[in-house]
Amino acid sequence: MSIDGAVDVRRVELRIDGMTCAACVGRVERKLGKLEGVRATVNLATERATVEYPAGTDVETLLGTVRKAGYGATELRPGVTDTGDAATEDDTALRRLRTRMAVALVLFIPLADLSLAMSLVPSLRFPYWQWVVVALALPVVVWAAWPFHRTAFVNLRHGTTSMDTLVSLGVISASAWSLGEMAFLDTRTTLTGWDAVLHPSGPLYLEVAAGVTTFVLAGRYFEARARRTAGRVMRSLAALESDEVTLLVDGAETRIPVGRLRAGDRFLVRPGERIAADGVVAEGAAAVDTSAMTGEPVPAEVGPGDAVTGGTIPAGGRLVVVAEQVGADTRLARMIAAVERAQVQKSATQRLVDRVSSVFVPVVLVLAVLTLGGWLLAGAGWAGALGPAIAVVIIACPCALGLATPTALMVATGRGAELGIFVKGYRALETTRAADTVVLDKTGTLTTGRMTVTDVAAAPGVDPELLLARAAAVESGSEHAIAAAVRRHARDAGLAVPEVGEFVALPGLGARGTVDGVAITVGRPPADTGALAERIAGWEASGHTVVAVQVRDELAGVIALADPVKESAPVAVAELVAMGLRPVLLTGDRPAAAHAVARACGIDDVVAGALPDDKVDHVRALQAQGRTVAMVGDGVNDAAALAAADLGIAVGSGTDVALEAADVVLVRDDLRVLPATVELARATMGTIRGNLWWAFGYNTAAIPVAMAGLLNPLLAGAAMAISSFLVVTNSLRLRKAASWADETLGSVRTPDRETEYVEG
Structure with a gap:
């Protein structure tokens, strides 16, 4: 590739470790962008960077630049989605994060209970009870919160900030203030009235620091766990590719790595062996199981002159195939590439949060410094100036912001589990409000999937x-x-x-x-x-x-x-139409069979004979018309279309690849759960957006009050806790989403694949 026909530009995929927010993304992009001729696009969700660089630049230079910015970086080889070492590192990091969250939660619960008891029942107080509070809080604010402190320190070294900077500052400020109160003031002070209710620890508010740490760690853990699943789709698809192939040269058979196969080569395929490349049958006849590519239950009978597709499996016959498309040019490889491209897209909601956060953090820090300076100039002294400045940092600490998405997602996934819906992440939830088209696969989705x-x-x-x-x-x-x-x-x-x-x-x-x-x-x-x-x-x-x-x-x-139509399919389609969505049947089956199913389900738009890349093209064509597309499927052949659609929904009886590629999985065999999914997703996205606006708006409105000295650190901690409480309460309303489905669908019953498909 060249720029203006003069510069040879190359592309490399990098894995970036250690990013936590939009500020990190921006920092990596800026650092790489300072190299001559280098352009980088970084995705936080997938922890990847796509870098275009001139031929004269060494990849090691790119890696070194990222590492100097404070992040880990490794090169991803073409066709490799995630190395075993990287997957192991991810699992290890996830376990460590879960351990920190668990320890923080175990210590925070008695800490909060003790503080509350000591406040509401003064007779229960015992000598030096505040030191017990300190003993419970210090492991949380030091060890459990260490990832935030470490990231804040790295940011400080590079002269930048992130959301972790505010978390760390909030925790450190609350802890330092509390320890200062114990060291220099009378810790036996008893608060009364609303002061006692809003801050049970009296002059201490270590439970605020511990609470911030616990809540944000929980949000970080669930986000990391969701991101960890991204590479599984690619590994599942890659499992369909052959490692070796039997090459035929002058009648002699030679086993070679599939990477050495070239277009025009003749290779042998025995019964039960995967076809290694797209090609044409030269000799032999067999029934080829094409379900991996077309999703259809009936094997295709092929003979000399018929085309075959890589990744499919012949049964009951020996084939000699002339390779036509090999390597990255096969349909299966193009499917893998389509899924990979679709997965690197950023969440729209996350982009909004990142953009606001990248400005919010430095603004808060500047306001805290201005508050400190303003009160010093006003003659309040250090004791009078530190209080409002710390209050600004605490009230702006993004606890509610960190809870806005994960709490709604956790409640939604719990509600979804009751209905037989598995929601993988909020990418699925943020597009359904605008979804106006539902593309449905036929076999296994609208039909039972067996002859x-x-x-x-x-x-x-x-x-x-x-x-x-x-x-x-x-x-x-x-x-x-x-x-x-x-x-x-x-x-x-x-x-x-x-x-x-x-x-x-x-x-x-x-x-x-x-x-x-x-x-x-x-x-x-x-x-x-x-x-x-x-x-x-x-x-x-x-x-x-x-x-x-x-x-x-x-x-x-x-x-x-x-292949009979599911009894629930016509009802589900009618409900989707009533919700304002346009159904489209998209299948690799024959036109006659497709139109018969469409008539039975009440679908007017039918596309038949579509192979996997054709399905992706049709989804893209609908999107080009301005439509927001939800794709529903169950087969390997649907994986690329599921990933390319704005919302991918897989039925639970489908293949593992389809289940991994989709954003939402329906574990019921009753298709009426599909409209319930749409309703739940819409409700969840509305709740997430409401939470985000509240989290930003509440803190932003409270900052001027804190700067004016009307909100001391104790009340700032209480106000932050109230903000978090309201976000959680708003999220809990999702437990009643799609309430009509409780009576209609009844209890969840996951299909048993081994029993369901024991024959055929």
């Missing part, structure tokens, strides 16, 4: 039950999804299925065997279907799959199969 026999038609003079029993006998030797459906239908009908002999699989045609001494063939209908032609035509027009049963090569009957 089912819907009808059987026998030729004149043929017993339908005998026909079905013999067909099931032949299909007992096949692993095909259609074979499993026929066997299951015969079993459910209580038929006695005879033994099959001389079984032969017919790739692309079906299967043949001897039943009761008669040759039976089950497979594609012959050209001449006689009296059954009209029934077959009607079934195919309505999207059914038709299987013919021939006795001694004469058509004896036909069996119609379909």
Whole structure:
């Protein structure tokens, strides 16, 4: 790539460790931007930086620049989303953060209880009880709050600030003031009236410092845990790629790393082995399981001249494939890249918080210094000036701001769990208010995801039950999804299925065997279907799959199969329409089957025959029209579209990759939970925004009061606690969100995949 046709510009992905807020992001971007020809975009949520740099710049120079700014930096190699060492480091850091949070919480609860008891019941006070408060508080404000102090110190070294600066200053100020009170003033002072209620420790307010530390640590922990899941999507997708491939050169087989495969090479694929690259079949025939790419339950029959896709698996046949697209050009690699690009997008709400915070912190510090200087000039002396200055820092300490998002998210996820909804993060919640389009996959989402026999038609003079029993006998030797459906239908009908002999699989045609001494063939209908032609035509027009049963090569009957629509699907779609959303059916299945499902569900917009990258293109096209898109799917083939959509929703019976790529997972098999998800997400986002405005507005309005000396540090701590209490109370209202669903949906019952899909 070049700039103005003159400079060779390269790109590298860096992992950045140690960032906590927008100030950190801005610092890394500014430091890298000072290097000649370097442009950097840093994402806090994914802890990544995309850096464009001229060819003459060494990557080590970029890494060194980031490290000098006080952050860890490592290069991410192309195609590698997260190294094992990095994942281990993340897990270790998360455990340490959880330990600090747990210790802080264990000490803060008795600290607050003791302070309250000593205030409300003076007779319970014992000598030096304040020192017990100090003993409980010091581990919290020193050890548990150490990450905030360390970051604040690093910021100070580099002449910058962050939200951790205010947290650290608030904790240190509250602790220092309290220790000063104990050292120089009469700690036996008893407060009365509202002063005692607002600050139970009397002249001490160490519980304020401990409370700030505990609350902010909790918010930081839940944020870090949510961010940790980002790399799992990429690892799940990467598991679909082959590591080695059998190369054919002049008839000789050679196992080579898949990275050495080139376009035009011929390679061998055995039954059950993943196809290593996109290509065309040169020899052989097989039924290829394409569910990883199309999501459809029926394997595709392929032979010479047919195209195959990397990541799919042939069954019952040996293929020789000529590679056409290899490496990063395969459909699977492009899918991985699409998911990766979608995941590096920043949360809109987080961008707002970051922007405000980057200005808020230095402004608060300046105001605290001005307050101190102003009162000194007014002749108040150091004792009179320090109080208002500390009050400014404490009232501005972002405890409520830190709670605004995580408390609402925790309540929403708890409520979601009751309804059968798993919300991964607030990226899912902040887009649904504007969502106006819901794109739905067909198989496994609107339908049950497994083939089912819907009808059987026998030729004149043929017993339908005998026909079905013999067909099931032949299909007992096949692993095909259609074979499993026929066997299951015969079993459910209580038929006695005879033994099959001389079984032969017919790739692309079906299967043949001897039943009761008669040759039976089950497979594609012959050209001449006689009296059954009209029934077959009607079934195919309505999207059914038709299987013919021939006795001694004469058509004896036909069996119609379909992937049935879930009973809850039409109701869910109707509710979505009533909520003002436009439903769109987007599937890789045949047009006839797609339109049949759409009619049953009440969907007018249908896109059929869409492969994974086609689904992404369609989602992007809708977004280009100004629409906010929610994508609902269950398969690997839906993963890229789920990530590309503004909101990705996966049904819980789907593949692991789809579940990881989505923002929301529905663990119910009842699709009526989908409109409940939309309602819950809208309510949660409204609550988060209300919390944020309150947290900023409350503190901002209180700062002038503190500067005027009308809010001493004790009341400042109480005011901050009230702000946090109101934020938490507002979040708790989400426990009643989507209350209509309690009676409609009942209790949660997670689908059992092993039982549900034991056959086919």
